[in-house]
Amino acid sequence: MITIDGNGLAAKIKDELKSEIDSYEIKPILAVITIGDDESSKVYVNNKKKACNYVGISFLHFDYVSFVKEAEVIKKIEELNKDNKVSGIIVQLPLPKGYDVNKIINTINNNKDVDGLTNESIGKLINKEDGFIPCTPKGIMSIFDYYKINLEGKNVVIIGRSNLVGKPLIQECLKKDATVTICHSKTSDLKSYTKKADILIVATGIKHLINKTMIKKDSVIIDVGINKVNNKLYGDVNPNVEEKCSYLSPVPGGVGPMTVVMLLQNTLTAYKKINGIKNE
Structure with missing residues (x-):
C-alpha cells in the first residue's frame, strides 16, 4: 500500500511556483474576502496566507464583520475586478446566514475566479473550455x-x-x-x-x-x-x-495541502493571462 504524500507533492509544486514568481518584477496579488468569525475559515485563510508568502504572491485580506451589508461586499469585489494589479479574488466559504452566496460569488470577474466557483467557470468546466478548475x-x-x-x-x-x-x-x-x-x-x-x-x-x-x-x-x-x-x-x-x-x-x-497549492497555481495562471505572459 502506498500512502499518498500530499505534503511532499505540494512542497515540490510550491518550489516550482516560487522559482517562476521570483523571475517576475511585479508580483501576483490574491485578494481574499472573509465575513464573520468562522474558526475553520480562519485556519484555512491563514494557511493560504502562509503559502502565498512563501511563493511570493501578495496577499490582500478584507475581513468583514458578520453583519456587514451585502452591498458593501459586492462593491468591494467590483473594485477588485477593475484593479489590474489584482490577479485573483476568492470569497472564503461558508458565509454567515442571510447572505446570497450565489450573488456574491458571481460578482467575481471570471478571469479572476481562482476558486472556479462562478456560474461561468462551472459552465466552462462542463464544456471542456479553458477556465479555472476548483x-x-x-x-x-x-x-x-x-x-x-x-x-x-x-x-x-x-x-x-x-x-x-x-x-x-x-x-x-x-x-x-x-x-x-x-x-x-x-x-x-x-x-x-x-x-x-x-x-x-x-x-x-x-x-x-x-x-x-x-x-x-x-x-x-x-x-x-x-x-x-x-x-x-x-x-x-x-x-x-x-x-x-x-x-x-x-x-x-x-x-x-494540494488544495492550497492549486489556489496558488490558479492565481499565477490568472496573473499571466492578465499580463499577457505565455507559458514557455
Whole structure:
C-alpha cells in the first residue's frame, strides 16, 4: 500500500511556483474576502496566507464583520475586478446566514475566479473550455497524474455532491474517460457501490464513513474529509482500509495541502493571462 504524500507533492509544486514568481518584477496579488468569525475559515485563510508568502504572491485580506451589508461586499469585489494589479479574488466559504452566496460569488470577474466557483467557470468546466478548475478537484487530479494512476475505463465512485468537490470531480474524471458514479446522503446501500470502485473519492464530512469491509481489493482511496473531534483531525475513511487498498491519501497530509497549492497555481495562471505572459 502506498500512502499518498500530499505534503511532499505540494512542497515540490510550491518550489516550482516560487522559482517562476521570483523571475517576475511585479508580483501576483490574491485578494481574499472573509465575513464573520468562522474558526475553520480562519485556519484555512491563514494557511493560504502562509503559502502565498512563501511563493511570493501578495496577499490582500478584507475581513468583514458578520453583519456587514451585502452591498458593501459586492462593491468591494467590483473594485477588485477593475484593479489590474489584482490577479485573483476568492470569497472564503461558508458565509454567515442571510447572505446570497450565489450573488456574491458571481460578482467575481471570471478571469479572476481562482476558486472556479462562478456560474461561468462551472459552465466552462462542463464544456471542456479553458477556465479555472476548483482547487480541491484540481489537486486530486494532480495527485492522479503524479502517481500515474490511470482513470481510463476505471470505475470511479465519488461520495459527496458539493459544488466545491463532488460535482466538478465528475467532469474532471469524465475527461479522463472514467466511468463515474456519484453517491450522496440519500444513496441506499452505499456499500454496493463502494465495493465496485476501482477509485473511491470520499468527501462527506462524516468521520470514518468508509471502512475496509466496504472497499474493493487494491482500490485507490482518496479521502477528502476533514473532521475535528477533540482537537484531532480524522478523515471520512477508517485507516483500516490500508489492509486492502493500493493507494490511500491520509488526513491530514493528503488532499488538504494540494488544495492550497492549486489556489496558488490558479492565481499565477490568472496573473499571466492578465499580463499577457505565455507559458514557455
